[in-house]
Amino acid sequence: MTIREILNEATHSFEAVGIPSARLDAEVLLAFCLKLDRLEFLKNPETKISKTQLADFKKIVARRLKWEPVAYITGRKEFWSFTLEVNQGVLIPRPDTEVIVEEALNICRTQNLSKPRILDIGTGSGAIALALARELPDAKVVATDISPAALIVSQKNALNLGLAKQVEFIQGDLFEPVNGIFDIIVSNPPYIADREYQELPPGVKDYEPKEALWAGQTGVEFYEKLIYQSKNHLNENGWLLLEIGARQEENVRKIMEDCGNYNSIDVRNDYAGLPRVIKGRKKVSG
């Protein structure tokens, strides 16, 4: 079979089960299987592939037909300006999460924080912590996760990106393992409520770690803890930035306002126009 025929066949089988990005997935997975650059092999669609390659690709297609995410099959996901290794121990980083990186960088620029101390709670693959470390070479970044499996992945990513010296990884529940005071705390915590969790698409619910997604009955459980506990780990005028779900703006804003320790509370939308990051600055006491 030629590359063109194989791609058409895989695309049709993905479409038949309702996979939305059927053609792109087929191309990415075939490139992965053949260990070739996707754009390169698309230039030669009449090339024939071997029986062994075809057998390998059919196994990969079978995994995708069961809704396994492409990133878990290839073990890679692009984020910010780099590629992260991922496996089922970590959430696949989403493009929307780049908004929290942009906001943290804006704060560093506008507040003239040249050597910020930054804490990332629930680092997963290391996406946010590593993007900030890469953009801010003089920053000191601490990244935590409750999941030892996630920390293996994030530490590997730090090594791959040459950022291992700049980012310290620690395991534990929220602030329990954290020492010190920070200029910026960032977090993309679990924020899916009980009822929503049951309704997640199969590619998410059946493959991504529940502890990365599910927050509890209401979905705001982690925000309450992060907002109330962050004030003990922020410098005066330090900033807390949290990724939020599209329908959580009102509830999380209220938690931040009721806490009473933050001013300049504001929400930034993502590129789809949905509320995505809430930020607040710790009030100066006294």
Ligand SMILES: C[S@@+](CC[C@H](N)C(=O)[O-])C[C@H]1O[C@@H](n2cnc3c(N)ncnc32)[C@H](O)[C@@H]1O
């Ligand atoms: C939504 S994922 C975000 C991962 C990554 N920061 C990103 O944006 O792609 C939430 C992360 O929080 C971690 N987590 C869950 N409960 C935690 C806790 N109590 N303390 C620290 N981390 C926790 C999960 O293991 C997961 O890696």
